[in-house]
Amino acid sequence: GENVEQHPSTLSVQEGDSAVIKCTYSDSASNYFPWYKQELGKGPQLIIDIRSNVGEKKDQRIAVTLNKTAKHFSLHITETQPEDSAVYFCAASQETSYDKVIFGPGTSLSVIP
Amino acid sequence: NAGVTQTPKFQVLKTGQSMTLQCAQDMNHNSMYWYRQDPGMGLRLIYYSASEGTTDKGEVPNGYNVSRLNKREFSLRLESAAPSQTSVYFCASSKDRITEAFFGQGTRLTVV
Numbered sequence: 425g426e427n428v429e430q431h432p433s434t435l436s437v438q439e440g441d442s443a444v445i446k447c448t449y450s451d452s453a454s455n456y457f458p459w460y461k462q463e464l465g466k467g468p469q470l471i472i473d474i475r476s477n478v479g480e481k482k483d484q485r486i487a488v489t490l491n492k493t494a495k496h497f498s499l500h501i502t503e504t505q506p507e508d509s510a511v512y513f514c515a516a517s518q519e520t521s522y523d524k525v526i527f528g529p530g531t532s533l534s535v536i537p
Numbered sequence: 538n539a540g541v542t543q544t545p546k547f548q549v550l551k552t553g554q555s556m557t558l559q560c561a562q563d564m565n566h567n568s569m570y571w572y573r574q575d576p577g578m579g580l581r582l583i584y585y586s587a588s589e590g591t592t593d594k595g596e597v598p599n600g601y602n603v604s605r606l607n608k609r610e611f612s613l614r615l616e617s618a619a620p621s622q623t624s625v626y627f628c629a630s631s632k633d634r635i636t637e638a639f640f641g642q643g644t645r646l647t648v649v
Contacts, residue, residue: 467541467629467641468627523585523595525582528579
């Protein structure tokens, strides 16, 4: 089955710097890759996603890149702000399946003012 | 707009006790899911309901049962709680399939 690895597990950056979180997946059939942000005491919230027919997607200060050949995808956050502090989860799934979404273990990001 | 609402938010159970976690969504979504979140393991799917009237096992279904009561509500039942079921439980819903799932705020369950 699918296995998603995520690195690093914790990340601290100075406010204004960039943060990069990397994930790898094992199942070449996976074609949908969402990223979720979980703030303390709250449920995960989708922040950006990418499908396998696209190599990069941007939304303001966040961007995701996908390398299908290497089976890895990354989240990039530029000009980090304290409110970006949270746990970030990557996931991989087959878009037509209900049960094949697999989440990575999460990255705890701290943005230091 | 409430989104996905879970009750209760916190619960402590003794080993062997039973309880039901409630979940309701007001977005007219077809699909609903139950996940558990454990430190360092991300979210793991327990059960899901692709549409009203259907339920299926996910990755870690043992020790749990579910009921899709209607389109809005999806409950998770622990018949005989065990310490290994100590976790944070999240309910989620999506219009269809797993794309753009919306999560509730979670239920922190401790089994002693």
